[in-house]
Amino acid sequence: MTGQAAITGIGQTEFTKASGRTVLSQCVEASTKAIRDAGLEPADIDGIITYTFDTNDEIAVQRSLRIPELRWTSRTPFGGELSYATFQLAAAAVASGAANHVLIYRAFNERSEARFGQPNANAQAADLEQREFYRGFGLNTPAQVYGLWYRPYLDRYGVTSADLGAYVVQARDYAATNPLAWFHNRPLTLEEHQASRWIVEPVLRKLDCCMETDGGIAFIVSFLSHARASTRPVVRILAAEQLWLHGSEVMYNYYQPDLTAQASTERLAANLWRASGLSPAEIDVMTIYENFSPIVPMSLEAYGFCKPGEGRELINSGGIGRGGVIPVNTNGGLLGEAYIHGLNNVTEAVRQLRGSAANQVAGARTALVTGRHCAMLLARE
Numbered sequence: 158m159t160g161q162a163a164i165t166g167i168g169q170t171e172f173t174k175a176s177g178r179t180v181l182s183q184c185v186e187a188s189t190k191a192i193r194d195a196g197l198e199p200a201d202i203d204g205i206i207t208y209t210f211d212t213n214d215e216i217a218v219q220r221s222l223r224i225p226e227l228r229w230t231s232r233t234p235f236g237g238e239l240s241y242a243t244f245q246l247a248a249a250a251v252a253s254g255a256a257n258h259v260l261i262y263r264a265f266n267e268r269s270e271a272r273f274g275q276p277n278a279n280a281q282a283a284d285l286e287q288r289e290f291y292r293g294f295g296l297n298t299p300a301q302v303y304g305l306w307y308r309p310y311l312d313r314y315g316v317t318s319a320d321l322g323a324y325v326v327q328a329r330d331y332a333a334t335n336p337l338a339w340f341h342n343r344p345l346t347l348e349e350h351q352a353s354r355w356i357v358e359p360v361l362r363k364l365d366c367c368m369e370t371d372g373g374i375a376f377i378v379s380f381l382s383h384a385r386a387s388t389r390p391v392v393r394i395l396a397a398e399q400l401w402l403h404g405s406e407v408m409y410n411y412y413q414p415d416l417t418a419q420a421s422t423e424r425l426a427a428n429l430w431r432a433s434g435l436s437p438a439e440i441d442v443m444t445i446y447e448n449f450s451p452i453v454p455m456s457l458e459a460y461g462f463c464k465p466g467e468g469r470e471l472i473n474s475g476g477i478g479r480g481g482v483i484p485v486n487t488n489g490g491l492l493g494e495a496y497i498h499g500l501n502n503v504t505e506a507v508r509q510l511r512g513s514a515a516n517q518v519a520g521a522r523t524a525l526v527t528g529r530h531c532a533m534l535l536a537r538e
Contacts, residue, residue: 162248163384164392164535165258166195166377167504172339172495174268176371183373184213184264185221191375192222196387197258202377204229204256206243208498210236211263218262229256233399237446238407240499241531245397247378257380263500264373272369274298291409299448300366302408304357307451309416311360314466318362320473321450322350325364325492327478328447332489335515339368340493365450367491374500376507391538392510396432399531400425422459422529430461433534437461441521442509443477443485444502446528447492453477453485456527479516487516502526503533510537 168190170176170183192199199222205215209232219227229250233239240263247259267273275298296302310316329345332338345364353363384391402421404412413420430436437460445456454468462483463471471477477485488494488505495501506524508514514521526533 160393160395161252161381162378162394163381164244164376164394164503164507165379165384165387166191166193166197166375167507168192168194168375169337169497169501169504170264170373172337172370172372172497172501174369174371176266176269178266180264180266180270180373181213181217181221183371184218184262184375187264187373187375188218188222188260188262191260191377195258195377195379197377199224201258202260203227204247204250204259206231206233206246206250206259206261207263208232208236208239208243209234210498211265213262213264229259235407237448237498238528238530239399240446240528241397241503241526241533242399244376244378244394244503244533245399245531248394248397251378251380258383259378260375261378261500262373262375263498265497266371267496268369268371274300274366274369296409299408300356300361303449303451304360306410306416307449308360310455311451313417314469316451316454316469318359319347319351320454320469321365322347322362323469324447324450324453324472324477325350327472327475328486328490328493330478331487331516332493335488335494337515338489338494339370340489360451361449364492367448367496370495370497372495372497374497374504376500376503385538390511392507393536393538395435395534395536396429397531397533398425398429398432400428401530405530418465419455419459419529422456425530425532426460429532429534435523435534437483439523440483440525441523442487442506442518443483443525443527444488444506445485445490446499446502447486447490448496450492452529457483457485460525460527460532484518487514487518499528506535510535
């Protein structure tokens with residue numbers, strides 16, 4: 158299914174902390190750029206996909222872009238945890254013939270309007286009852302929720318705040334040479350990371366937490382034959398997977414037998430490798446949905462780039478930095494470039510495979526885009 162689809166267009170707005178614009182206007186700007194980048198016109202778009210958390214109504218987007226007819230609409234649940242499942246849905250639509258060119262978008266004013274990191278600012282009707290259950294225990298923000306969840310992993314493997322800081326420093330190194338990043342020209346030292354205040358002691362410092370960003374991103378997913386007919390390098394979706402084990406939660410994931418491992422992600426990774434026919438040794442660049450820094454060593458282990466407990470050694474050795482064995486988040490990631498619910502990491506993967514990234518990995522032909530419950534493998538033909 159996914160092998161028949163390609164990402165043909167990318168578009169984004171400026172990443173800011175105070176856009177001064179409506180969310181819809183940012184969505185339309187990013188979408189327009191993606192359509193043009195794909196060599197298409199709005200009339201060519203016949204499918205739209207976004208997240209349940211997105212406030213941009215599909216019909217309003219259609220009207221604003223002047224798309225004459227939509228044949229396919231869909232949304233993936235929640236936000237960042239299903240970022241890359243949007244491409245699974247788009248590939249399914251294209252491969253089945255339900256749509257020819259699918260627009261994926263995500264836009265918000267997450268810093269200037271509704272700050273996700275503030276207590277209960279991110280509560281929505283669908284999960285308000287669940288949040289109310291945990292709020293009595295003091296879990297009011299994502300940092301508190303994830304900090305409690307990551308603590309067993311850090312304790313079991315002796316991962317320190319300085320180990321996490323080693324990743325943040327490398328992410329900021331990439332961001333410093335990425336003109337699109339919020340932290341462009343602003344590298345970070347480990348000493349500066351260690352001096353940042355605690356948000357959830359002893360797990361998360363301020364600089365271990367992703368940013369809150371205003372902005373928008375959009376993509377076009379098309380049938381493979383259209384991509385091959387263009388003059389631009391073809392970025393094929395080799396595989397896109399999502400996986401939820403019984404007992405999983407989006408955020409309050411405290412019900413697994415072993416909190417030091419990622420059972421869902423490990424199973425997801427196995428499915429992805431099997432579907433694509435690739436292995437970790439064949440991946441040239443990787444992006445990780447790192448809303449908080451501890452997920453980086455955990456993801457490196459879950460996707461098979463190192464053994465359990467060895468993620469911190471891979472990071473500290475420079476293995477994910479410039480010239481490393483597996484460059485990670487070469488745009489700066491969600492901590493260094495921006496936080497558009499992880500979709501900016503897809504944009505970076507596409508640019509790497511096109512050969513147009515700011516921090517280009519020489520000869521990159523495969524890219525792994527990962528989250529906890531969804532992931533995608535891209536390849537340049």
